[in-house]
Amino acid sequence: MRRSMLSALTLAFALPAAAAVWQGGDLGRFFAARAESGNLLEGCTDVPEAVALATELRDRALRIERYLEALDVRKAELAAAEAALKARAAELRQQKSGLQTRRDTASSEVRADIDRLVAVYDQMKPAEAAAVLTNLPPDFAAEILMRVQPETGARIIASVEPRQAALLTAQMGARSVQND
Structure with missing residues (x-):
């Protein structure tokens, strides 16, 4: 008797799974427990605690979504600011290099002028x-x-x-x- 009951239970569970595979369905989706927002309260609308909990969970989910969207916007702003800072730093390095070149040129010209002046005083x-x-x-x-x-x-x-x-x-x- 036990064997026949075990066989019956196996058939009861294996048959729907085989049908889902045969139809090209996803077994994980078939066996997964899902709670969609529409039918979250199905059969529980008369329990005030369940309604309050569902409302709280929905509100939290919305807040989390808004927070994640705000984070994405902030990440984009930070990436843009970082790119602008890198560009500005490169520009400043280039200007610094140009200033150093001009300073070196001016300094060598001043040294040459002083050397000529010293040569005049030597004579x-x-x-x-x-x-x-x-x-x-x-x-x-x-x-x-x-x-x-x-x-x-x-x-x-x-x-x-x-x-x-x-x-x-x-x-x-x-x-x-x-x-x-």
């Missing part, structure tokens, strides 16, 4: 150079004196009045300390 007589240097700002005059040939610089300082010579020497010492 001048010490007394003439001293007369011109005393009329220049002390820091500029000290810069020139530090760049001329040492013996020429010594002759120029010797030709300057002692007070001015002391000021120029102090400026030259201060410049030496700043460069170290």
Whole structure:
């Protein structure tokens, strides 16, 4: 008796599954327990707790969907902002490179100008150079004196009045300390 009952139960479960497979259906869909929003309350509308729970679940599902949509929008905004920042950073790097190139060019031009000026003072007589240097700002005059040939610089300082010579020497010492 038990065997015949077991056979009957097997047939009862296997027959619908075979029919679903034969019709091209999905077995998972056939056996899955589904709760759709339309028939979630089917047969339970007279139980207030079930109605309240279903309403709460539906509201939560809507809030979650809205939250996920907001997250997607925010992700898109962040991706756009990130792309804009990367583009701006690349632009700034390019500008920085251009500025550095211009600075290097300007700096080399200034050095060339100073070298020509120093060469002029190297060729001048010490007394003439001293007369011109005393009329220049002390820091500029000290810069020139530090760049001329040492013996020429010594002759120029010797030709300057002692007070001015002391000021120029102090400026030259201060410049030496700043460069170290």
